[in-house]
Amino acid sequence: MITLYTFGPAFGLPDASPFVMKAELLLKLAGLPYRTMPGNLRRAPKGKLPYLDDMGRIVADSTMIRWHIEKTYHVDFDAGLSEAERGVAWAVEKLMEDNLYWAVARVRWLDDANFERGPAQFFQRVPAPVRGIVTTLVKRRVRQMLWAQGLGRHSDEEA
Numbered sequence: 001m002i003t004l005y006t007f008g009p010a011f012g013l014p015d016a017s018p019f020v021m022k023a024e025l026l027l028k029l030a031g032l033p034y035r036t037m038p039g040n041l042r043r044a045p046k047g048k049l050p051y052l053d054d055m056g057r058i059v060a061d062s063t064m065i066r067w068h069i070e071k072t073y074h075v076d077f078d079a080g081l082s083e084a085e086r087g088v089a090w091a092v093e094k095l096m097e098d099n100l101y102w103a104v105a106r107v108r109w110l111d112d113a114n115f116e117r118g119p120a121q122f123f124q125r126v127p128a129p130v131r132g133i134v135t136t137l138v139k140r141r142v143r144q145m146l147w148a149q150g151l152g153r154h155s156d157e158e159a
């Protein structure tokens, strides 16, 4: 049985993470039996979710999960596409995952009003006495990641 480690449902979606939803959809499209379990970032091999455990084989990162499913279960998610279309699909996927994802993260986490409407909900489960400090620490980490990625260095207008 495949176990997919996830954050869990949020905002009426199957998961708060687009990468987790992508991995789960790939499992569904491949018709593979699987279960989901709440993941722990400290135990995640790459410090991020999703990752999966396929009978002891640990695969981290949604794209690695895709390749694992394709190779192990002989599935071609791009079946029917020409070589050129496969190239375009790959370019669009990388645009969404490596660029637009960060643009969305920037407006969600760095804009206070958006933060209150969105990511602040993630911290409701944190005990009230430490909620403030945990929220501050995670926000700082996201700000650092956005700085490293580059988008966090620009003004709103430039971004």
Ligand SMILES: N[C@@H](CCC(=O)N[C@@H](CS)C(=O)NCC(=O)O)C(=O)O
Pocket: 016, 017, 018, 019, 041, 047, 048, 049, 050, 060, 061, 062, 063
């Ligand atoms: N390239 C990875 C990206 C996964 C990713 O960025 N996951 C985020 C949630 S959307 C995460 O786990 N972040 C936790 C952290 O960075 O501490 C994939 O495709 O799986």
